Amino acid sequence: MGSTSAENDGTRDRGTRTRDIFGHSTTGVGRRDLIKRSAVLGLVSVPAMGFLSACASGGGKDQDKAEAGKKTEQNPLGVNDTAQMEFVLFDGGFGKEYAEDAVKIYEKAFPGATVDFSATQKIQSTLQPRFNQGTPPDLIDNSGAEQMDMGVLVGKKQLADLTPLLDAPSYDDPARKVRDTLRPGIVEMGRFDGEQVWILYYAYTVYGVWYSQKALASLDEQYPETWDQMLAVCAKAKKKGMAGWTYAGKYPYYLPFSLYPMIGKVGGREVLDAIDNLEPNAWKHPAVKACLEAYYELQQKGYVLRGTPGLDHVQSQTAWAQGKALFIPNGSWVENESAKVIPADFDLAVSAPTGLDSSDKLPFGTIWASGGEPFVVPAKAKNGTGGMEQLRIMLSEASSRNFTGKVKSLTAYNGGTDGIELTPGLKAGVAALDKAGENVVNPRIQDWYVQLQKEKIGVSGIGEMMAGRATPAETIKKIQGFADEAAKDSSIKHYKHQ
């Protein structure tokens, strides 16, 4: 997403290429808005908040819901075929074309209905007032820099349960339910606690260690499976004047994309679950210590590209694409995002993270993959059924293939890659998923506790360690402190693995 990604200063960045960052953007629009915002916020920050609240406390009346339509084989959810349906899409790295295509299918199925489709990068500023007034749209892609906090939305009962959609027959095969056509983990990710599914993640992201197969081959090396091999490869690269690693130093919460699955591989899933559950001493597990020490060793031995802690994601990806560093922890959006700087013969590949040695709990191949691009249907939507039907259309094989072909990313639909020519990164991602098989981990701390994960663990903890300013022992102590604080903080909602 090249320029777009920048736009998003992603409060959360699960998944899509667009929102990995917190706001350093490179395009004009964002800047202008920012100025406006800073003027308002800065000079009159208090009155500005007041304004917001002035709008806020106004509404709250319940809207008339559209009457239900008749349930038929073609219309299993019972969509009112003349009701208006409003769909607001996040206009990020995936663009809006894929959604527009799906809207056309909806309009064709319900010729009497009108679809009010809009795409914006300003999800929160556009929709927050509407939630506050109780008049939200029917389907939202709640993504990007201005993503609304899902935990709060769920906690305040602002979202509709998507179970009817998941239990409806799939678009392609009436004998299969929608939930049976999804990739593993998608339904679980949409839950918070309890059985209801609030969110449907449409994209599917593979996280891991990204590299140029060509550069690795030029060193006469394979991707290292144990840490000793990793150090050997880095030493070899260093002799050729190439750093082993680089990462988004200003946003070190990219490091967990390879560090967390490594912890899972070394210590088993339960270590990651304990971290997600904010259990006391979760970070003091020996596996965590061993993995942090392994990463710290990269820094201490000078295998991290010089200046990396001062680089942002775009700068570090550029340095990596230029061959200044061999490996970078990232997600599958990197292929699209760095398309302009990756040379044609780069031979982009992704691998599951390197483990410690053969005593690791899980085999090599254990990888982090999870859903991205969260779609929600508001509880107070006038035509929520229409919103769900739109999602059902998007989860058809044809729409899914359309998405993958257009934006080089997988979708939640399991399959849909046949007959498309896959780009090198996408192909490598699919291969990594195949190799992983059952061993896919999905640390939820990233979407459950955004601030803890990004700022505290990411920037203050791991970031400082990888900049060489803290030892692994100090870092673990610091992060455990942050986690304990979050566990006690009553202003955030707490979740547990079921």
Added chain:
Amino acid sequence: MQHGKYRFIVGFLAAPLGLYALFVVWPFIQSIYYSFTDWTGLSPDFTMVGLDNYARMLDDDIFWKSLRHSLLFALLVPVVTIGLALFLSFMINVGGRRRRGGPVISGVRGSAFYKIVYFFPQVLSIAIVALLFAFAYNPDSGAINSFLRAVGLDDVQPLWLGDPGLALWAVMAVVVWSTVGFFVVLFSAGMASIPMDLYEAALLDGADRITTFFRITLPLLWDTVQSGWVYMGILALGAESFAVVHIMTTGPGGPDYSTTVMVLYVYQKAFRDGQAAYATTIGVALLVVTLAFAALVMKLGRRERLEY
């Protein structure tokens, strides 16, 4: 002719005061009200929680960090900016060498050109300036480190925005750079209105530049300096610090919260974490800090007004 005077005044004042009350005073009152609730900003429901938000704020390490950084911004940036602007505008208007046949008092050679150069950053939006400097501070390929390498300082390659010890200073330098030109022009205008005779008299008495500056220019410019001071302080507490911190050290505000300022924290709490009520609480704290700053400067800066 006193008849109807008050009605006349009230008639004219009603509309602006009404607007002021509606768009400035009322939001202030509302946000103070919201700081006593648990409003998320994402739903119309909220309940009163009393002083919980304030108690939480006092217990919040990041709040204290952001307060410290904001105070540093408010105290240091105006001092440096205004000091620099005073020096530069003095040199442009008064500091020149006396030239045969020219005016008695003049700026240094090429001062008209310098004035434009200094003012130039003011034309750029702070966002553009911040973005440019974000590139310049890039430790790998940025202008500053490249320059250091070019002059042979290969070992001096600071991480700038990536170093918790440097990031705040690097950001403050950008604010100074981008605002100093405005004050140069402001002070130049003020200096232009100081009567020549005073300078001539000082010259005849044999005063040097430094004496001239402290004995004549500064006292006669004091009102302008003081308003500039308040203005700059508010700017540094609010808009400018938010823009540079948000753009240059985005995310959480620098490595290890080293550049988090209060406005940024308000923004993050309201628009990222869904804690609008807590954000208004920090906003109230920011209001107090801003008012205290303005009051302090007014109080310290009070002097007898000089007439000329």
